[in-house]
Amino acid sequence: MIDAEVSPSLEPLLTGLAGCGMSVGTAPRIRRPVLTSTHLLMPQLPDAYAVQRAAVAHAAAHLRFSPRALPSRGLKPLSLAVISAVEDARVDSLMLRDCPGIRAWLLPLLQEAVDPHGLSFRAMMGRLGAALLDDDWPDDNYWIDKARHGFAALRTCLYDYRAFRELASILANDLGQMRVRFDANDYVVPASYRDDNSFLWDHGDRTPPPNAEPLAMAATSGYQQAEPGDDAGEVPRAELTDELSRTYYPEWDYRLDLARQDWCTVIERAPGAQSLPRGAAEPSDLARLGARLALPHRQRLSRDRKLKRQLEGESLDLDAAVTVMVDRRLGLAPEPRLFLRPARGTPHFSILLLVDASASTNDAVAGTHGHTTVLDIEKAATTMLAHAAAECGHRVAIHAFSSDTREAVNYFRLLDFGQPLDAGARATLGALAGRFSTRIGAALRHATSCAMREPNPHRAIVVITDGEPSDVDVFDRDYLVEDARAAAQAARRAGVAVCGVTIDAGAAPYIRTMLGHGNFCVADTARALPAQLSAIYARLVSN
Template sequence: MTDYHAQFTCGFQSAKDLFADALNAMQGVCPDTVCIEAFIDRANFLCKIGLGAEPVLTFMDVMPEVVKRYGAETIERVARFAYEMGRSPNKKAVVPFLQSLLALAHRVESPDGLERYLEMLADFIKRTEIVVHGHQSLYPSKGLVPLLENMPLLLRQLSLEGVRAFMDYGVRAYNHNPDHQQEYFELKTPDSLAMLRRQREGTLFVDVERQLGVLAAGLWDCELPLRTFTVDPELPSYQAPFFDRDNEVIGMPDFVAPARGLSGLQIYRAQIAHLMAHFKWSQPMIGDNMSPPARFFTEVFEDCRVDRLAMQRFPGLERYFLALHPVPPLGACNEAEQSCLRYRAARLSRALMDPDFDPEDEIIEVFRDRFNALMVEKGEALTLADMKELGTAYYVKTRAQTDDKGGDMFYEDTEVLYRDDNRYLWIYIDDSGEEDIFDHAPDNEDETPQGLPPRYYDEWDYSMNDYRPEWVTLYERLHPQESPAKIDNMLARHELLIKQLKKMVEAIKPQDKRRIRYQEEGAELDLDIAIRAMIDIKAGLNPDPRILYDTVTDNRSMAVLLLVDLSQSLNNTLPGTGRTLLELAEEALAIMSYTVELLGDRFAIAGFHSDTRHRVLYHHIKGFTEHWDDTVKGRLSALEAAFSTRMGAAIRHATHYLSHQPAEKKLLLVLTDGEPADIDVKDPEYLIEDAHMAVAEAHQQGIFSHCVNIDPNGDDYVKRIFGGHYTIIDHVERLPERLPQVFLNLTR
């Protein structure tokens, strides 16, 4: 019998102590003598490479699982890769590399998975080592160790190809900044977390936003805006959507992974359906006088009530709801050692939702019968107050049998993966707040203390020929207003111009009805053609049978968004006039708004400026559904110019709004006085290229973009951004006249 212990010659005592267990584990997956001897030989080899005991200890710990997954031939391959790494400047990465193999074996099943992984690491090392004189690496890759340390997390979240894409972006984005590259692979930068979310196997909200918005509006008559919050990939718990009553906005997770046999899109649909059911049937009530557990069980009954009503209206929802609803096994929670509130709630909720579920609990059966009786008796007339009675009674009844305050909260199989956090249900008079013992999803309110939640946009980096994911944070708000008298006075000064524009509008404004002649089937007889046909008959000729005409409604199907650059440079004074560029812009916007109101097109105005990529401000000045009135005039009166011009993000946000307009033709008109720039960008080409890419993205969505520039020297950069679709106004004082004319010419 082979004496394997004698063959193990490693001198580290800690390795000798571990060898017996490692040998048994290896024999369990690879009993062949050749395999075992190869394992021992490579372990001896790693003992002698001068890196101490840790490499061999880790090797012996992980290799049984690796061999079980990928085969005995991996022993030599792994040891050789670790040796090559150990004799390079990256010797500190040997142990993290070996440790990462365990996560790989648990996640990647394909036989060639290990080889692909090693090729990825070899390429990464080659691209990120600091090379001197073009051929010799003297300094280690600063991103390698943090990458390998975070590899278990990456492999839990991503496929192997997703990991490759995550690595590739970090190399290209920070190839000349090793310190920032290290932070990226430590998952400490916003774009690293954004790339992690983007590469996950699931559905991004941005890809299905329009579908969900149509679903909410079409089936539930709810047009509240949908906004995203960032899902933390390191949190294992479900991060629920929410209904923000104060800001009138629906918060949705920016990413949903497939779960329980449903795709991310299907889970999004279930979440929207549940939120819309609350929107339709739930009426909030004061919650100050209730204990947290009583509120919690009230929410359970209310969730089930609106879900049941939703399933009655749309029976197809039942499959989604029940698939995403957990069923914790009977007795899974130990009442003596754990707090079982969530466990009892999950089984209660399942019983209320699923008539085929046997809860094996007399109390749940009693409350199921009471709940079903109320649903039959009152249906949609039930209120949250009715559910409060049931929830409080159930909690009191079950509290008598257990101590809910003892031990840790039981969570396993208790999260319903489509329900919201129920903040919508409660109104609090005393805002001091109680500790929420149930760990609802974070509100992200710290990020947006006022107004709507921020939106995150990619930004094009021409130097690496790729987008920086979620690189720009954009905040939007309704612009404040002042007295409209200022705008009325401006219009009065341009009375003659306005009369001229009225004539132009009348010339291009379509008539309500247009006659289509020469129809064989139509609404009316075309008398001229009919007489001609009679003459042909009398003359023995074949008459033209197209003696009827029809009429069609002839109107413009046009949506226009005027995006105004409100950067600091608009405060400059025009020589010889004493007037600022901002005042001229206000006059031009006022005259154009008046003109478009006469024409009847769907028209909106927004302004933007930026204070680094972390704060792009987007101001709503006139909405598509608003008319030219004192409210809009008041907002124009209050315009202020400040900060810089990060144009790409503003164009993308304007495109977002234009793309949702029900119009055949969509025009984005950009008014600016200079090239894109911001204080955190040193390369003048960077934001120009990003703006060009934003215009291309708009074009792909069927939106035509045109720039009106009041910089006489702006031809070069404007042409690069907008192609040939731009107008340079050399005489800036003529802006109030030229801007409406440009619009009319573009939409004639």
């Protein structure tokens, strides 16, 4: 039921601003204004003239500048909300060009809707609304700043709906990658004067006008169910396996020169129940892939070693000589073992292979048959190296990680020390799925704690990654690189050698920062990974 008892000035105001006559009234049980082709309906609010006046101006902006009844087919609800919010800002900006005095009607209501520190979807939309219409509105959020700069760059072409639609799709995709939860059943446009945007979309219950053109620009949220044939890009959170344990680790903030205590949560998850991602290689396919790649060096490495503190030998042991001099000064009987004697052989290592299983490893590898991905190459190379190292007498473990912000660094023990690399272990490794991001520092700290449980004094971690560390809650490019360096240095102080291989032709600067000179190899392409992994293995066990 429509109640027509509103201020008599609103209908003439809408006619004057929009250039067409429409009815203005109120309706029960609506939370935001609703604009149709014949009516503007308002919520029933006490003392609502300021809101109603701004709503009339905003409705006039839509009537003058917005396309209407565009098909929403193929767009996620999150994408629809972000595109609508950017469209609201675009038409308001156009209206303010023609009628600058309306700014005093709109800005106070936009600012009232802002939660300055909120990170929920509704809070982000409220902050976005104020930031896009008021250049002086303070907001230091990275996503808001990106939206503000993108919107400002398009101010010279405010009539170009498609350009703003493209910007909105990029912003929606970023929110999906940031794992911002969106509940379509509970979402309300934050600004009280803005309508519910039903005027903009055709959800299939009406015939679109002849000039409405479908624009398929879907953006994906990690929380939304992918429809058949839709490439979601992320495995939904519900598909993660059972949680086994949680451990809290510090994270190094190089800007503050401070370790943030208990900052990251590493969640160990059981790997066996993971479903294979769409298009991933089966374990049998993985074995065939390995057969086509260059095998790592299988010969047991040996070199001349010096046995210290011997009764006789070819040269003096300087450390032992210093100890003898100290004992003499203290009046103690000196130790007669003063010499170095050559010996052959290579010490056996406990080697933990730490595999990056982030979403970027799902990228296809050029020049291979079928759906071979970077992760498939990592699995094949890691399996072969583990087998070769075990044949040489080393103890090998294969663990994997991916991160979903600092609150959830997922960690999978695919093969533990002492476990045979049998068919079951190969199947577990083959089922590993690429998802989320790459927070190397936290994973490296947890891997160090796992390696430290080995009684062998020769312990090492080999990190295998496809690129620079990153996560959706970090926007400083150097932050996670410096944290990974701090984690590697802490591991070495604890007696665990750390080295790595990265599949990134431009990786030398950041991988050198993370692991140090001489502790890494760079594979220009994924196909070069096995050879480079062999090289870093040979360098490790020969030192």
